[in-house]
Amino acid sequence: MENEQVLSSLLGEVKGAIIHGYADAKVKNIILDSRRVLPGSLFVALRGTQVDGHQFIHTAAELGATAILCEELPESVREDVTYVQVEDSAAAMGLIAAAFYGHPSKKVKLVGVTGTNGKTSVATFLFQLFRALGYRCGLLSTVQNQIEDEVIPSTHTTPDAVALNALLAQMAARNCSHVFMEVSSHSVAQHRITGLHFAGGIFTNITHDHLDFHKTFDNYIKAKKGFFDALPKSAFALINIDDRRGNVMVQNTKARVETYSLQTLATFKGKIISDTLAGMHMEINNQEVWFRVIGRFNAYNLLAVYGAAVLLGEQEEAVLTELSNLKSPPGRFEQFHSADHIVGIVDYAHTPDALENVLETITHLRQGNEQVITVVGCGGNRDAEKRPKMAEIACRYSNRVILTSDNPRFEDPMDILDQMRKGVPALDYKKTTVIEDRHEAILKAGLEAEPGDIILIAGKGHENYQDVKGVKHHFDDKEVLMEVFAKRAGN
Template sequence: MDQVKELSSLLGRVADAAVSGPVNVMVNQIVLDSRRVLPGSMFVALRGTQVDGHQFIDKATALGASVIVCEELPANVSDQVTYVRVADSAAAMGLMAAEFYENPSRRLKLVGVTGTNGKTSVATFLFQLFRALGYRCGLLSTVQNQIEDEVIPSTHTTPDSVALNALLSKMLDSRCTHVFMEVSSHSVAQHRITGLHFAGGIFTNITHDHLDFHKTFDNYIKAKKGFFDQLPKSAFALINVDDRRGSVMVQNTSARKETYSLQTLAAFKGKIISDTLAGMHMEINQHEVWFRVIGRFNAYNLLAVYGAAILLGENEEAVLTELSSLKSPPGRFEQFHSADHVVGIVDYAHTPDALENVLETIRHLRNGNEKVITIVGCGGNRDAEKRPKMAAIACKYSDKVILTSDNPRFEDPMDILDQMRKGVPPLDYKKTRVIEDRREAINQANREAMDGDIILIAGKGHENYQDVQGVKHHFDDKEVLLEAFALR
């Protein structure tokens, strides 16, 4: 259904709006790309990291925009346009987008998941769990957005506030009652979630990541914490208290504080009884359950999901029963087996902490003399500090290491690999090599793997492309691995 709203109805929560022109003008869409402006559009001029939308105000006016939202009025003001001047265009857009779509988040049970690692798994497990419990659900994740069985490709971990509210409105139209979404640090800092009403927030963990954007680790922590600062009193804030910064996240929240842990007292307490490639046996709040997913990191994910489900009012026994049959999301410790028993694991681990978690899990799952061959790279135009750390961790836990290209973006792949190579300890030079071509790296690992060995392909997980100089070329780690296995 086409949305048309009077400007006055969109300004209710924008406290600092200075309006020049009539407020009874009709708005038929909110856009932040001037190329999409149509007569009757509201154009929001955002100051982005690459481009300043204020440069395109005249173009938006020429294309028929009826309202311009900006932080600074243009030199040429048109008497045919209403100008809304605000302190922060992104924050104002979040509030107005929510009003434009009639605040869909207030009519849904919206749960946000934030943290460095585990966001996708927790959000996806919640989506699968609540569908299994009989609810109609929506999912907003790095891998994909989903409305029941309808898959909508994902381009950002968290969409912009207009796209986000449009998706939530569509989910409401599809009779969804629950929506589970990843909340990235970028989305908080850029006000993409401003104006949303959350029923709950979950904190998984925090380690160094995205310092290319946030510049300092303190800024990164503040962005994550900003999500919990925004939660209403009616919501829950569920934190992993085994992460020493968990309590920092909820220092200023109005939400009800709840905890989960594998190591200390918590409202939702877990203990790993056994962990094998076939599955994991856990005790959760004095209930013993066998799960199909494995690894200590997944034990934390399961505890977060269990806790959130109970806080949303679900029956404990029903939750544990359904959780026991869930599978990992695509590209999250996803296992493949060759005919001669080589195990291939594809995982999205692209931070030092995530890579260490995966490799530690593999070490605990080894039965005897199996060798671990790790293939890993680092993305271009991203936090360079982690590159030598990733290589050092791969060497620490692996029998052989192949450093390879990930998504080089606009950097030279060999420059990235040279930075990674600086993290290789001298004693590990012999077991480490650089193969820039990712396909050849996977094929070489396959040629060297013997019966029972484990090949870990880390960094890209669910992605089915390589980003080179701004062009996405088809590349799927799983496809390449299975092609290699077929030749064994």
């Protein structure tokens, strides 16, 4: 999707840009990695958490970059290169990328979903719903990016601004009318969504997460709120008012504020009538509906989806009819059943709140003396505060707990597990086991379970790898669970 454009035409919305060189220089592509620079590239010098792109300005110029976007000029400048000096390279890049690809977010109805938990489910449900209603749609999520049936693998919750606008341009070119995307706190703080035009924004909830990046909970809240601050007057802001920070999110928004709730009066009000492993019976705005997805957390997700669809102009009855057929996204409370009636649940729950939501749902669904066996770990090089909390929550709701490795990344898995173990109450030592090897941990849970028991494998969900020292090894919780079930059946 490369095209040649005049540099000055890309800077229209960038305030305070100082051009050193030729404003009419021709730009063929926008590059963040100096190793990928080609003649005609605009190289963006970003100050990252690990590396400062300003160190590679000279390399980019040597490789033929036509222009350099930077916050500080290098000591020596080349006459054959145009330097664009800005206050914030990341923010300017968002605006430039949008202009380079012809403002694709204005050619579709783009809806962003933000919050700690539920982003993937809400975005995926909206994608499935609008396709069922007859629209051509795009999806940008943690699990995958998708244009209609074509799946484009995902590496971040939100791609960088250049990749994001390129994807949106593809979606617009393929006549997508609606695009649904997860908006992470990182993407707001790092200006990955700067320059995008949203038709609506959805807030699910907020709990402690990503403090490794944001440092304080207050910074995390500000990042989420920043998304709503930037929404245009023409957009809607749909918030969960059962979350005490729901109203905080929209204090400074120009968008039209609407609400959803299970507990109080709201634009979109829901009530759970019954909830079983087979499905959930709900009342939404005085209409009774049966859904395939289950759990209180999904009741909130469904309300968000229903509300957004109505705010996008869809008929209430048609929306509820299609919603009743939806299935959970991969790795989100995904159920598997063994031949001898063991229920295996694979879920992405990797925050204390998400784990508690899932385990509360399982507790609510139990009908007799079923044992709940939880296999859980915590990722390395991430917020360490949540590790003992995750273990404590697992112990509180489970009959047996196996603490195991998740994605250790560059940390020692046993160090992570030692931190988790500190959250295990003294009375729960006996029912808690530590097994570093995740395959072995799932195997133990599966082979020791009795018919009727429920096994929760939490933390990785849809992921099909384990990240160890920068290398992603193939690992899929669902595959291991199926292996266990086959062994139990004697296959």
